[in-house]
Amino acid sequence: MPNASLNPEKVWRELAGNYTSDQELIETLWQELQQNYSEQNRHYHNLNHLSFMLEQAKRYEKQLKNPDAVTFAIFFHDIVYNSSQTDNEERSAALAEKRLLELTVPEATIMLVKEAILATKTHALHLNSDINFLLDFDLAILGTDWETYQAYAKSIREEYAHVPEEAYKAGRKKVLQHFLAMPRIFKTPIFQTLLEARAHHNLQAELQIL
Structure with a gap:
């Protein structure tokens, strides 16, 4: 984090x-x-x-x-x-x-x-630019360095501790694929420029690990 x-x-x-x-x-x-x-x-x-x-x-x-x-x-x-x-x-x-x-x-x-x-x-994507910024603030963690991203992914797993490993992996893969299938993960031009490529790299790397 x-x-x-x-x-x-x-x-x-x-x-x-x-x-x-x-x-x-x-x-x-x-x-x-x-x-x-x-x-x-x-x-x-x-x-x-x-x-x-x-x-x-x-x-x-x-x-x-x-x-x-x-x-x-x-x-x-x-x-x-x-x-x-x-x-x-x-x-x-x-x-x-x-x-x-x-x-x-x-x-x-x-x-x-x-x-x-x-x-x-x-x-x-929302019509309101302030809401788009909020969405990007919420997902900015996806575009951080790999070590920080791994800590985030570990914390998410801990929040789903009640879910068995195989079921969690299947669900997590769907979430990651959902983000990767978006035309853009980030909604504002500034976050797209700063974090889009890194977020895709991190999501794909986690997918390979699961």
């Missing part, structure tokens, strides 16, 4: 503080985020993953039209995560809407956050 130097709690407090002065509410919502992302079954979809995505968002902030919406979507996109369930994105989006209403975030921003979270289910 990449070095996660950005502090999610600090980012959360600053972001939420733009919408409410209720420090108790900000603290309560942070505790919920921290607790969920620190669940025992989370070997990859955890606070380190949040930090990694938040660093991407900070780096490309000037390219974002609504950076607050993208940052909120990062915080909530995996708030509900159970590897044995298929409705994590829908449940995460619903919880995001509930919590952002408590923060008095504008409705248009909340709708964008929900749409962005739901888009992480398929990672299909």
Whole structure:
């Protein structure tokens, strides 16, 4: 996993503080985020993953039209995560809407956050450029160096520890082939230029190992 130097709690407090002065509410919502992302079954979809995505968002902030919406979507996109369930994105989006209403975030921003979270289910090209950036932040791990990628793949396997080896390999191969069959893994030109070739190399290398 990449070095996660950005502090999610600090980012959360600053972001939420733009919408409410209720420090108790900000603290309560942070505790919920921290607790969920620190669940025992989370070997990859955890606070380190949040930090990694938040660093991407900070780096490309000037390219974002609504950076607050993208940052909120990062915080909530995996708030509900159970590897044995298929409705994590829908449940995460619903919880995001509930919590952002408590923060008095504008409705248009909340709708964008929900749409962005739901888009992480398929990672299909979106008409909204901010959502495309979020999707690329989420998959940027695929285009990292081989050692980092291997650590990511190992963490994903650990999240599916309940799945027998042969069944996991079959399922993982389908996931890898799904990404490789996409016209482009990354949706924004900048990420395509930076990471597309490396991501293809990593995915194909993992396929050969499985």
